[in-house]
Amino acid sequence: MKRASLIIMLTLLLLGCENTTFVSSVPSYPVGMELNILGEFPHFTPSGGIDCMSFTTPRFPTEAVGYAGILVYTAFDNQYHACDLCCPHCVKRNAPVEWDGGFYMHCPTCGEDYDISYGLGTPTRGISNERLRPYHAMYNNLNGKLRITP
Numbered sequence: 001m002k003r004a005s006l007i008i009m010l011t012l013l014l015l016g017c018e019n020t021t022f023v024s025s026v027p028s029y030p031v032g033m034e035l036n037i038l039g040e041f042p043h044f045t046p047s048g049g050i051d052c053m054s055f056t057t058p059r060f061p062t063e064a065v066g067y068a069g070i071l072v073y074t075a076f077d078n079q080y081h082a083c084d085l086c087c088p089h090c091v092k093r094n095a096p097v098e099w100d101g102g103f104y105m106h107c108p109t110c111g112e113d114y115d116i117s118y119g120l121g122t123p124t125r126g127i128s129n130e131r132l133r134p135y136h137a138m139y140n141n142l143n144g145k146l147r148i149t150p
Contacts, residue, residue: 024133026086030064031135031150035072038144046078050117052099054085068096070148071105072137073116081119082135082148087112089128097132105132 033055037044044051056069068086075081085096087107097105103117104124112127121132136149 024084025088025091025130026067026084026133027091028150029067031066031070031084031148033058033063033065033070033148035146035148036144037139037146044074046074046080048076048078050075050103052116054096054099056085056096066133066135068093070135071097071099071116071132072146072148073099073119075119076117077119079119080137080139080146081116081121082137083116083121084133084135086133087114087128088130088133089123 035041041053044053050073052071052073054069054071055065058065066084068084070082071085072080072082086093087095087097087110089112090107090109092109095109097107097114100106103115104113105116105121106113110127111125113124114121114132115124121134123129123131137146138149139146
């Protein structure tokens with residue numbers, strides 16, 4: 001009886017697990033850059049508001065900027081965030097999303113707006129059903145460098 005209960009329990013656990021791996025329609029391209037916040041961008045610090053920088057070409061031979069470029073931004077959560085500049089609905093490398101100066105990244109092709117205010121890049125108009133492809137943004141307090149990785 002114990003063995004049957006154990007098998008049923010394991011089966012339910014395995015069937016109940018959902019695949020939570022994010023899969024994007026934006027092609028996977030190399031990503032890697034390091035920004036010296038203290039030295040190069042001292043005014044680009046999380047302050048409870050939204051600020052953005054975009055990089056569509058590598059600054060150095062060792063950098064890679066994803067499919068359409070990298071958006072690095074701060075949000076209301078006082079954290080650094082990063083994502084690809086490619087609209088996941090259009091998937092056009094040469095038409096990156098653009099910051100509206102407020103809470104949204106706007107796709108010039110399809111018209112979708114992506115809310116970046118809390119670091120998620122979620123679509124707001126219902127044109128796209130996928131958020132902007134996220135990247136990891138890790139800030140090192142010891143050396144003042146922000147590292148962007150896939």
